[in-house]
Amino acid sequence: MNTAPVGTPPARGHGVRVGLHRGWIEFRKAVTSGQELWGALFFPVIALIVMYLLRGSTVPGTTFSLGSQAVPGILALNIVMAGMTGLAVTLTMDREDGTLLRAKAVPNGVLGYFTGRLLSRAGVTLLGLVVLLVPAALLFTGLRLGDPAGWLTLAWVLALGLAATMPIGAVIGALFNSTQGLSVVMLPIMLLTALSGIFYPVSAFPDWLQWIAQLFPIYWLGLGLRSALLPDALAAAEIGDSWRHLETVGALGVWAVAGCLLAPVLLRRTARHESGSRVAARQEKAVQRMDAARR
Template identity: 70%
Template sequence: MSAATVAVRTGLHRGRIEFRQGVTSGQDLWMTLYFPVFALVVMFFLRGRTVPGTDFSLGAQAVPGILGMNVVLVGLVAVAMVLTMDREDGTLLRAKATPNGVLGYVVGKVVSRAGMTVLGLLVPLLPSAFLFDGLRLGDAAAWLTLTWVLALGLVAVLPLGIVLGSLFESVQGLSVVTLAGMALMGVSGVFYPVTALPEWLQWIAQVFPIYWLGLGLRSALLPDALVMAEIGESWRHLETVGVLGAWAVLGLLLAPPVLRRMARRESGARMAARREKALRRPM
């Protein structure tokens, strides 16, 4: 058995262990679920308002976008934060010292964070079935669409999380990523149909995976009549595959060299310097 195969098997085992730890950790569960729960509460109070031109609840229309945004937050931002913290406490340095340890480390993180991302998607769906009318949660075709959109979306965002975690040396530095994510959320049709925004903002939204994740999830969970609220009055499945696929290819091409470069630069001295800097940081 090759060393790489052993590393992948070790990473899969590590990922399962980290996922079990995550679902029993209050902090990890809070990070995974706080946004969709908060957003669902907001949308519940907006359920009396309707999508322009229809009698469909605005709150129900926003549910898929909220879930898509949570996939980005947990699958991209959280991966970057975990990678950055592992640099600070020496976990990544120990992985570097093991043959093919970085490969096993990456596989483990992808498996554990993918599991937490799926959990963050499925858990809010249960109360949504009772809070909002009109969602296609009893349709097998809807779950099939949900599956391929989620799988492609994870492949699109997880490698980007690794890239971002490799570029920033501290969790504080990642705050700009979180702020950028919140700004994109506002223009990506999460809380309101993107067609209500100026055309130039619609073009910006369509560059990033948040919009396409939301669109794919809306096509799975919302009735076909709601397609009139979308750009071009179409669910645009081919375009969804194309854009998410392009982000996935970009991430998969960038993540390995960026991570290898970062791992080569890691040393005990750099880790000690970061730790000393953190201790001097004002509380």
């Protein structure tokens, strides 16, 4: 028997359940949309093609295929593009078209909205990883795809990697109220991704650049994926001649905790400041940009 007083807002658990249902619906919609899938897989597929063309080249000092060595980096790139930046773009677009404002009008609607967006985007990202791993298993040799220990490492690296990077996308989406404003952070993100060594170890970089790379989760995500998919002998090219699993867990864990603490605060503040006039002003600016682009 429900003893809650009449007019009492639904519990937060209800918002989470609504978010789970919404996330599943959005995920199914995304995987049936060719445009959505192509947008999520475009950069990784291009990288996969490039690495396939380089399959005859070898990692300097070894006989290991350069193409195979780059596969973990392609997976990391997919997490950065489809997961972190994809979530930022989605949240920003939802602020522009009023989706967030409509969610705000429902009790615990913002919680359900963010839960659904987070889960659907994570699902699309993981699906992209599976789609990439299948051709990688056929096209490249030397990967540890038959090693149960490698799969176990891959599982915890992906879990921690998503937990560490997805909140960053939520924070970025909360800070920018238009896709035009969001574009200013895309170049720094791509530059940071390149400097983080997701396609190659950063041990050849100057010491100061190595330290900068290790401050961010993208480096540790790439390192963890390399440890899961590449032979242990290639660890000799890494900093400390080791895969550094404990350090990877610690670094990704710190970023995950920090993001999970900061993102909800910023997202709640963003939702509180949403209003019909703000949405109308953004939509008017978007129309003006489209008109200017047509001229």
